[in-house]
Amino acid sequence: MNTVSVELGDRRYPILIEAGLLSRAAEHLAPFARGRRLVIVTDENVRPHLAKLQEALGSAAIDSESIVLPPGERTKSWATLEQLCDRLLRLGIERSDHIVALGGGVIGDLVGFAAAILKRGCGFVQIPTTLLAQVDSSVGGKTAINSTAGKNMIGAFHQPSLVLIDPDVLDTLPAREVRAGYAEVVKYGLIDDPSFFDWCEAQGATLLAGDPATRDYAIAHAVSAKARIVAADEHETNGTRALLNLGHTFGHALEAEAGFSDRLLHGEGVAAGCALAFAYSVRRGLCPQPDAQRVSDHFREVGLPEGLASSGVAATGAKLVELMRHDKKASGGVLPFLLARGIGQTFLDRSVDLADVERFLDEQPR
Incomplete structure (x- = not known):
């Protein structure tokens, strides 16, 4: 496993990079579950990876719930943010909980922003599933949604607690992506x-x-x-x-x-x-x-x-x-x-x- 650390003092967090890591994600997510249910937010295109992640969590006796959103840049909107926050609150998300963002840059940005504002800030974990998200948007804590004024105009700096990168998930990605x-x-x-x-x-x-x-x-x-x-x-x-x-x-x-x-x-x-x-x-x-x-x-x-x-x-x-x-x-x-x-x-x-x-x-x- 290749481990890269983002050095931010007491908010330091690791980026773990390893082929096949998604199937072994439970051992790294267990500390964030704290015996509670993990909520995974993803999109329709990532369902196969969601199934693999939930299987891994289930094998480790970690309960999980999924929220599956439409794919595409238009998901980074006020309307979707509101819907997501309402669903997370109905699921009982606490400030000490961690939300799992499983997907590309759209999901990572949206979930990160939701985590930044829910109950004035809760934790989140990035599991990026596109090359763009793996090499850029999942690292660094920039979270945002788009507006009519432009891209990423509404957001916050909110660092993840952990980034898990499995290069093998890219095998299912379209060549254009x-x-x-x-x-x-x-x-x-x-x-x-x-x-x-x-x-x-x-x-x-x-x-x-x-x-x-x-x-x-x-x-x-x-x-x-x-x-x-x-x-x-x-x-x-x-x-x-x-x-x-x-x-x-x-x-x-x-x-x-x-x-x-x-x-x-x-x-x-x-x-x-x-x-x-x-x-x-x-x-x-x-x-x-x-x-x-x-x-x-x-x-x-x-x-x-x-x-x-x-x-x-x-x-x-x-x-x-x-x-x-x-x-x-x-x-x-x-x-x-x-x-x-x-x-x-x-x-x-x-x-x-x-x-x-x-x-x-x-x-x-x-």
Whole structure:
């Protein structure tokens, strides 16, 4: 088993990574059950994994109850949050209880936010079942729902008590979902680890073909990178954690234009957003063109979008910039952008002229 620790003082928690871990989850969840019933929240797509988890819990004489929600980004809504909280309260959730989030980023974000606000805060455990959730959203305590103003606009920082990652569950994931998660893997190389981006160029296709060793290495590397960044800047106050948003300002605008739907998955938006951030960095004279070309080439080669055309977004620059104005990272009327001086040299730029971003986006092929 590979164990990564998120070092947050007395709120320190482990991330356990091991093939087949779902079938052995009971021994790790038992301390959180405390002789009571564990409530598992999941979605319709994850029912096979739910059955395996409940079988493991039953074999260890741990009672469990499940709440199964509709799949998809639209589940991260006020309406679903209200329904979920009401159901959890009817089940008698106490402040000292732990809710189990079994699913992808949507379930993790929603359950984490519910845990943050139920009875002013109860515990939760993440068991991510998508590559994107395993390498990114399950770690770090960002929880949220979407609103009409944009993605993840309503939420809280609320750390899990434990993260259990079983890479084997990815074997049942559609290829498109795996590719979308891979975008978040590549992101760690683009932020501050150029040698890892080199590795992605060499091994990304092998990972996406389902090679277990390559996949497991990428998960452990990404999780370790995120744990380090979260420990240094838990609440995104000193600029370190903001680096994890590379590609998200552009990407969230693309997702919003696509209606937060299956037209453009989150990871696909991140891939296109990273490529656009590097292209815009070239425009600003910050980044060498060959580096930006490597980024777009790699995403294209593995079947991910790398711009507006491949994202299926035809909106004007003005429309996309208007969507960006709702970005939760805006402060004092200034929207910071994650730009790059090269691969592995991402930085936060608070001097970006949105009119220039609009012109840049209008110049992109559609």
